[in-house]
Amino acid sequence: MDSYLIQVTGKSAFPSVMDVQLGRAGRGPCCVAGKGKGHRKPHWAVRASEMSKRTFNPIRAIVDSMKVEPHPQKPLISLSIGDPTVFGNLPTDEQVTQAMKTALDSRKYDGYAPSTGYLSSRDVVAKYYSCPEAPLEAKDVILTSGCSQAIELALAVLANPGQNILVPRPGFSLYKTLAHSLGIEVKFYDLLPEKSWEIDLKQMESLVDEKTACLVVNNPSNPCGSVFSKGHLQKFLAVASRQCVPILADEIYAEMVFEEGQSESLAKLSTNVPILSCGGLAKRWLVPGWRMGWILIHDRREIFGKEIRDGLLRLSQRILGFLKSNADLCYSALSTICGLRPVRPSGAMYLMVGIKMEHFPEFENDVEFTERLIAEQSVFCLPATCFEYPNFFRVVLTVPEDMMAEACQRIQQFCEQHYESAQDMECDK
Ligand SMILES: Cc1ncc(COP(=O)(O)O)c(C=O)c1O
Helix, strand or coil: CCEEEEECCCCCCCCCCHHEEEEECCCCEECCCCCCCCCCCCCCCCCHHHHHHCCHHHHHHHHCCCHCCCCCCCCCEECCCCCCCCCCCCCCCCHHHHHHHHHHCCCCHHHHHHCCCCCCHHHHHHHHHCCCCCCCCHEEEEEEEEEHHHHHHHHHHHHCCCEEEEECCCCHHHHHHHHHHHHCEEEEEEEEHHHHCCEEEHHHHHCCCEEEEEEEEEEECCCCCCCHHHHHHHHHHHHHHHHHHEEEEEEECCEECCCCCCCCHHHHHCCCCCCCEEEECCCCCCCCCHHHEEEECCCCEECCHHHHHHHHHHHHHHHHHHHHHHHHHHHHHCCCCCCCEECCCCCCCCEEEEECCCCCCCCCCHHHHHHHHHHHHHHHEEEEEEEECCEEEECCCCCHHHHHHHHHHHHHHHHHHHCCCCCCCCCCC
């Protein structure tokens, strides 16, 4: 049987559609012929692709290598997973569930949908996000399997192998994972904790070169919980405009902000910079398992059908109140702890905490710090090395309030047990 041979040509290390040829011998999930005409001696040679080998998830790599054996006398509090459904305290709205059930019961959606999604669904997403400054129509919306696929498609359409993208540090690890699997180089621009995680715009601009395919921005941010001001977004857009580089805006936490009116969509502020805005239902609407995401092709936005919209609005307001109070609780509690430096969040569902490592000489780094926190206090936070930002850890804020308080207390106890004040340095609290 003939097999498809993928030739990796000299021009690029990565095969393109043009390189796929019908051939006789080849590697891949097929029988491989032996040498010599007429002496075909097949044997199995199934190999993982080069692309799969380039695909690396640092969170998995770090977490899987951590010793996560909680203290036997303390129930585990996991502040590590950005899934708002794990504790069952933040169910989605009944109207949302009902709408899904109605859709299923109608039997109208059991068949294949168009690859970009049903026009009616794209239309409601378009209406939800459309505004006079950035009008959207159904044709500008592409539905995807979660925001993750939206990011993957956006990267794949903007960048060729060998080009580079600029991504935030600390930042969500998926950008680098996807980029590397696509053969795209990643350059990190810095976020500044002392400026509520604003972008170091000068440093970012210095990274742009002729191979830069896009700037990736994540606002509100995972892992920082920061929300950029309008002025800062305008300055960011000015860099993109000056350098003529398009933007991939990961806005999965859009409108998840603690102060009303604080969240700005980038597209609304842009006059000329093209933007692919990636989003989805996972976080704000508390249904990550539904895998519903989208790409908005530039300056657009608006509504999700009246019934859903009303339900979602009420819901989002309820969750945000909860998240803000948990953020306040956590920030206040951790601020009093010697050796820790939490950065107050203003959106999303995370809080980053700096560890003054010089006061914890027992631990080599944030991974060891968080490992021991699990072992001794059964509190699981992700070391920020997962986000390319050592000496911090990330706290997830979606846990029930009593658990949040308990976790903070245990973190305090842990720090008290391990804190060592340097000779000339007293606790600054
Ligand atoms: C910043 C950011 N972007 C994208 C995603 C992925 O979203 P989804 O679950 O819809 O694929 C996440 C998930 O945690 C995220 O934090």
